[in-house]
Amino acid sequence: MSFPKSQIQILAEKSRYRRIWIGTLILLCCILIGLSFGTVPIPIKHSISILTQSINFINLESEWTDAHEIILLKLRFPRVILACIVGAALASSGAAFQGLFRNPLADPYLIGVAGGAGLGAAITLLLKISFLVNLEFFLPIAAFSGAIITVLTAYFISLKSGKVSLISLILAGVAISASTSAVTAFLMIRSNPDLRPLVSWLLGGFQSAEWNQILILLFYLIPSWILMMAYSRTLNTLQLDEKMAKQLGVNIEKTKVIIICTATLTTAAAVAFSGIIGFVGLIAPHAVRLIWNNDYRTLIPTSALLGASFMIIADLISRTIIAPSELPVGIITTLFGTPFFLYLLRKHNKSS
Template sequence: MKVQQDIDNKSEKAYVANLSFPWIRTAFCLLAAFICCILAALIGSVTIAPDAAIAITFTRLPFIEIKNDWPVSWNIILWELRYPRIALAMLVGAALSVSGATYQGLFRNPLADPYLIGVASGAALGATIVFLSGIPSVIAGVSILPIAAFIGGIGAVTAAYTLARRSTGTPLTTLILAGVAIGSFTTAVASILMLRSDPDLRPILSWLMGGFIRAQWSQSLYLLPYLILGFTVVFTYSRILNAMQLEEEYASSVGVNVEKTKKILILTATLITAAAVSFSGLIGFVGLVAPHTARLIWGSDFRNLIPMSALLGGCFLVLSDLVARTIVSPGELPVGIITSLVGAPFFIYLLVRNRSNIQ
């Protein structure tokens, strides 16, 4: 009991000490996030003046009347195109980053990402079936594609977890291998469906590379509850994640129910990842880059790491989307291409840096 109290006291002292210095960095990152959103709202194939953007934004507030001296199209561009994209990109980036940080802590592997145990390939199979089977894209006013992708992602992870489960628990290494096997199988099935389909595969390929070209306010509203619930659960378990960074035996010795924790965190990370990719498509490296950047700035305490990963992940994806829709203007690149161009070199850097620590 005394050992546990000493551990808690040391952890608390370290946490308080850690909080004594990052406030300036946190304020700077919040300011950077705000600037990212402003730039994403103003810049595009049509550049909107900052004063007009402010006026257009405030005209939606009650009891505020501002003289309309800007093109009517700017209202549509901001409220129907750019603001929904910014909101959805911020939420998807936050969801993938929280999931990535959770997997990195749970698997004690710095190279873990949200797609580690098959959720991406499962979501891709679900989306492919909808695209190529002739199922109506909208039924009773509800878009079927996100639902199919969500079900596919959850189904793949459930299958991997079922294969890896043992009577004595669920070995994480076995779970990863099961995820690889299920992911390979679902990818093969999706490839067969695409090869036997109509030769025009541009819609499905565009979705597989990720993007926000069809972003709507309703999608952010659907995703927000998953993100809030997932963030709350993971943040609640952040102290336990700190304890699990040593060994599972150590965590068990200080009273952590390791198997229960693994089940809850895997389920939570999978849910928010599946919900995110169901609207955005498959966007890689966000859940890898953001948590590591947050770790460099705020340290390894998950009580800091989880919220700051969400902030940085949202900013990273908003900026990536801005680049994707302006670099070949008036055309647009899938945002997954931009995140991969940034994330792949970052991944190689981590691989070299952590070569001796990778199990």
């Protein structure tokens, strides 16, 4: 038997959808900025016209050069879309980890998931596994294998009396990240004397963005995002207490397995094609909490939208700040993320 929704529930739903629309508009603006600005600036109205003509096959009067069209469609468009998807993946997985561990500082980078995913992908790339028919399609699986081992290791190390210790989780994640970085560096030195491409990949970037990478990435991410949203109400219930959540009918162990697997796969797929990019999963969910609230039905999608916007702007900074050269985008996100993390850690210690 279903009951009609109250006025408060209707208003809450409208408010939730409004926030998602606001996040979508911000993202669309960032996409246009990412497409229009760079070493070769393209007027925003020309960017819109080029996209409209290419997508809808409408013949518009050309006010732009062929060079502008090639730069936008062949170079910037796949790069901006890949940055958008990777940012959304890292931010949504960060929000899911924070909800599961009831830990505001849980982040794929800080708890070692990104490092483990990077190691798994690096092993596959460096060893040049020849029996794989499609290496790009297998990369997220290899990254997931490394990531799931690291996240479970950090989780069990930090588990105490059935609860996850905040400090232990971060310390375990930092230690595991350091170990995976050391192993990855060793494999790189042993396998390839020219380390520049691999170092650039490990520090994160979208220089080699291609449409087939985006399609493969979406193949892994869409089911993960659907599962995250399906469990968003359950994550809300978990914020009360595990005992109370059990009394309300939540299957705690099943929820943990599903959220850990989906959030880890989301991170791993992103890392496989972008390298290790830190702090996006920390910054975006906290920014959403500061603006709105802690309802995971809103927090996960709006974090994804804000993370996508942040990643596009970070990538734009990385390719323009020392133009014509580029900085790895992971350096830009770390420069933003480190002081933000220290601020949150200090705030958490004061509240404790």
